[in-house]
Amino acid sequence: MTAFALAPPRPATYFPYDPTPLGEQDTATLVRAAQTGDRDAFGELAVRFEPMVRAVATRRLGNPSEAAELTQEVLLRAMDRLHQLTQPQAFGGWLKSITVRMAINRQTRRRRAIDAEPRTLEETCVDNASPFEAAVANERAAQVRDGLDRLGAMDRDTLVAFYVRGESLIEMSDAFRAPVGTIKRRLHVARKRLAAELGEMVSV
Incomplete structure (x- = not known):
C-alpha cells in the first residue's frame, strides 16, 4: 500500500x-x-x-x-x-x-x-478582327466551326470554354487543373491557331 x-x-x-x-x-x-x-x-x-x-x-x-x-x-x-x-x-x-x-x-x-483576360477574340487575333464576329458578318459560321474542328482537342476545348461558355480564367484553371498562367498561354496559342486555320480556309 x-x-x-x-x-x-x-x-x-x-x-x-x-x-x-x-x-x-x-x-x-x-x-x-x-x-x-x-x-x-x-x-x-x-x-x-x-x-x-x-x-x-x-x-x-x-x-x-x-x-x-x-x-x-x-x-x-x-x-x-x-x-x-x-x-x-x-x-x-x-x-x-x-x-x-x-x-x-x-x-x-x-x-x-x-x-x-482578353475580353473578345478580336483583341487578340490577326488584324485585331474576331474570327467569330468576322464569320458572322460574312456568313461564314460554318467555316468557323470547321476551323474549330480542325484544331487539337486542347485548343478547341480552351476556346470553347472561354468564348462560348464564358468561363473566367479562374474557372478554367479549376476545370483544366492548370495554373492561370498556363490557361492564358493556351488561349494565346489557340487563338493564333484558329486565326491561321480560318486564314487558310479563306484562301482556298
Missing part, C-alpha cells in the same frame, strides 16, 4: 498541460498548448474560430465557396505560424488579421487575372 501512496498522481502523467477538457479551456491556454505541438488543442481553436474566419472571408470575397476555401487556407497558415504569436490571448484578433490580409491578396490576384 505504501508504494501506491507514494506513486505520483496520474493526471500529472496523462495531462501535461491542463487536465481540463479542451472544450472548457480558455483560448490562451489552448494557444500555449498548440504552440508546443498539441494538435488537439489547435483543432479546438479551429472549431471555435472557424465561423469568424468564414464570416470575414465571405464579407471580403462575396463568394461563399471561395470563402470556404480561403478559410481552410487561413487555418493552415495560422497553424504553421502559431509560434510567431507572442500574446496567446490575442489569438482571435491575430487570426482575423491573417484572414483579412489573405482575402486582400486573393482579391488582388483575382483582379489581375480578370484584367489579363
